[in-house]
Amino acid sequence: MDWNPLLLTFKLALVTTVILLLLAIPLAYWLSYSKARIKPVIETLVSMPLVLPPTVIGFYMLVAFSPTSVIGSWLLEWLGIKLLFSFSGLVVGSVVYSLPFMVHPVQAGLASLSPSLKEAAYMMGKSKFTTLFKVLLPNIKPALLTGIVLTFAHTVGEFGVVLMIGGNMPGKTKVASIAIYDEVEALNYAAANSYSLILFAVTFSILLLVYLTNGGYLKRFLK
Amino acid sequence: MIGLHVRKTLKGSGKNIELQLSLDIKKGEFVTLYGESGAGKTSALRLLSGLLTPDVGTITVDGRVWFDAEKHINLPSQTRKLGYVFQDYALFPHMTVRQNLEFALTKAQDGAIVVELLEFMELSDLQDRKPMTLSGGQKQRVALARALVQQPEILILDEPLSALDYAMRVKLQTYILRIHKKFKLTTILVSHDIGEIVRMSDRVIELKQGKVIKTATTADFFGLNKASAKFRFTGEIISIQKEDVIYVVGVLIGNEVVKVIADLAEVRQLAIGDKVYVASKAFNPIIQKI
Numbered sequence: 001m002d003w004n005p006l007l008l009t010f011k012l013a014l015v016t017t018v019i020l021l022l023l024a025i026p027l028a029y030w031l032s033y034s035k036a037r038i039k040p041v042i043e044t045l046v047s048m049p050l051v052l053p054p055t056v057i058g059f060y061m062l063v064a065f066s067p068t069s070v071i072g073s074w075l076l077e078w079l080g081i082k083l084l085f086s087f088s089g090l091v092v093g094s095v096v097y098s099l100p101f102m103v104h105p106v107q108a109g110l111a112s113l114s115p116s117l118k119e120a121a122y123m124m125g126k127s128k129f130t131t132l133f134k135v136l137l138p139n140i141k142p143a144l145l146t147g148i149v150l151t152f153a154h155t156v157g158e159f160g161v162v163l164m165i166g167g168n169m170p171g172k173t174k175v176a177s178i179a180i181y182d183e184v185e186a187l188n189y190a191a192a193n194s195y196s197l198i199l200f201a202v203t204f205s206i207l208l209l210v211y212l213t214n215g216g217y218l219k220r221f222l223k
Numbered sequence: 224m225i226g227l228h229v230r231k232t233l234k235g236s237g238k239n240i241e242l243q244l245s246l247d248i249k250k251g252e253f254v255t256l257y258g259e260s261g262a263g264k265t266s267a268l269r270l271l272s273g274l275l276t277p278d279v280g281t282i283t284v285d286g287r288v289w290f291d292a293e294k295h296i297n298l299p300s301q302t303r304k305l306g307y308v309f310q311d312y313a314l315f316p317h318m319t320v321r322q323n324l325e326f327a328l329t330k331a332q333d334g335a336i337v338v339e340l341l342e343f344m345e346l347s348d349l350q351d352r353k354p355m356t357l358s359g360g361q362k363q364r365v366a367l368a369r370a371l372v373q374q375p376e377i378l379i380l381d382e383p384l385s386a387l388d389y390a391m392r393v394k395l396q397t398y399i400l401r402i403h404k405k406f407k408l409t410t411i412l413v414s415h416d417i418g419e420i421v422r423m424s425d426r427v428i429e430l431k432q433g434k435v436i437k438t439a440t441t442a443d444f445f446g447l448n449k450a451s452a453k454f455r456f457t458g459e460i461i462s463i464q465k466e467d468v469i470y471v472v473g474v475l476i477g478n479e480v481v482k483v484i485a486d487l488a489e490v491r492q493l494a495i496g497d498k499v500y501v502a503s504k505a506f507n508p509i510i511q512k513i
Contacts, residue, residue: 114313116309116310116311116313117315119274119300119307120307120369121326122273122274122300122301123272123301123305123306123307124326124327124373125302126301134326135315138317139316
């Protein structure tokens with residue numbers, strides 16, 4: 001069995017999760033506390049990947065990243081980045097596609113905290129930055145864990161976006177979900193089954209770990 | 224010392240509330256903001272602490288301008304040196320009692336104050352506990368201690384005792400008074416509890432619909448000077464019963480019901496639910512509406 005698609009899948013999921021964590025914390029913070037008029041629009045945009053078929057996102061990215069488009073040619077000329085049919089393209093696509101899975105839990109976590117926690121820290125002279133990292137985030141650890149895991153698992157399960165902008169290039173863009181599709185097309189069910197089984201087992205274990213941790217079962221067990 | 228003269232329109236659900244506040248508080252005073260819910264007591268505290276920005280007006284403290292709408296001066300909450308005790312205590316759940324206090328230290332500050340406050344508030348035995356494992360009264364003591372770490376000159380207490388039972392309230396009132404004197408604070412309390420106000424504060428400022436409607440010394444405010452009394456308690460009438468030619472009035476003082484005898488002329492002025500004080504001159508207790 002070729003392990004490359006699986007390794008690529010987990011590499012993509014890991015990179016996406018790290019980038020999204022850095023991106024989602026400021027975004028979720030803004031969404032929880034801002035009273036800006038544009039907020040509903042931003043909230044809608046963040047949630048769009050939940051309802052839009054992945055092929056739609058993939059299609060527009062395909063158009064946008066093509067070297068003949070404004071964005072695509074700018075990226076290529078000025079930064080030398082080619083997003084189409086490349087790993088970096090997959091990362092960008094996955095970040096957009098999994099955005100709500102990271103932002104929503106973090107936003108809900110921040111919203112669930114009493115505003116007086118934040119205000120108490122301000123009254124002690126603590127900056128917004130210190131308050132976020134020393135007071136708010138440590139108190140929403142379960143939400144952060146949920147966001148990280150859902151993003152990771154969701155990226156592992158991605159298919160449509162990847163197929164549209166990444167294609168099917170072994171070692172570069174051929175992730176596990178596409179490899180499975182490939183093997184099935186070739187009537188190679190045994191190989192498809194091994195990939196599927198591994199994905200199933202890995203995602204099951206990750207999710208189980210989250211529920212055990214967030215439900216406090218693990219703590220009780222370890223005592 | 225504190226001069227707060229501001230206006231602010233609060234956008235409530237449904238109708239807007241117009242706050243038009245004018246408060247002057249002297250150094251070392253213990254002042255209570257009194258009034259119904261929604262009168263603007265908490266908003267007044269938030270305006271002073273910078274958690275809420277006035278639309279127009281000025282706030283000066285100790286000769287320093289904290290806020291001036293015309294000159295576009297608005298000190299952030301972080302630099303207004305206030306000790307603020309929130310109604311829900313706002314203890315950081317992920318930190319122990321000690322860490323909660325230590326977090327409040329400024330960079331330049333020595334940690335000795337934390338130890339001193341833990342001892343003063345009798346929290347030394349609880350210092351390694353997380354807030355979740357503490358009782359209401361213990362949490363309140365932690366919140367008070369934490370508010371004092373930066374040694375502020377002004378202490379703000381937003382209904383700090385409303386969630387506690389009677390015995391605990393009395394105990395904490397003593398703590399607050401001790402703190403007020405020991406650290407020479409100017410203290411602003413929000414409270415509806417007349418007994419609490421009478422026991423603790425020098426002056427009462429009554430708010431109604433966002434405006435100051437009455438300000439007086441505590442004794443004048445509740446009319447306590449009229450009777451020269453040997454003892455005096457405030458309470459609420461919970462029953463009035465006729466017994467032969469006299470009436471027996473049941474008054475809830477703290478958590479105890481006291482029966483006071485009254486004649487028809489006195490009972491005519493009283494109704495169940497009235498706030499009253501019960502006082503004794505020499506031998507006969509007198510009862511009067513406040």
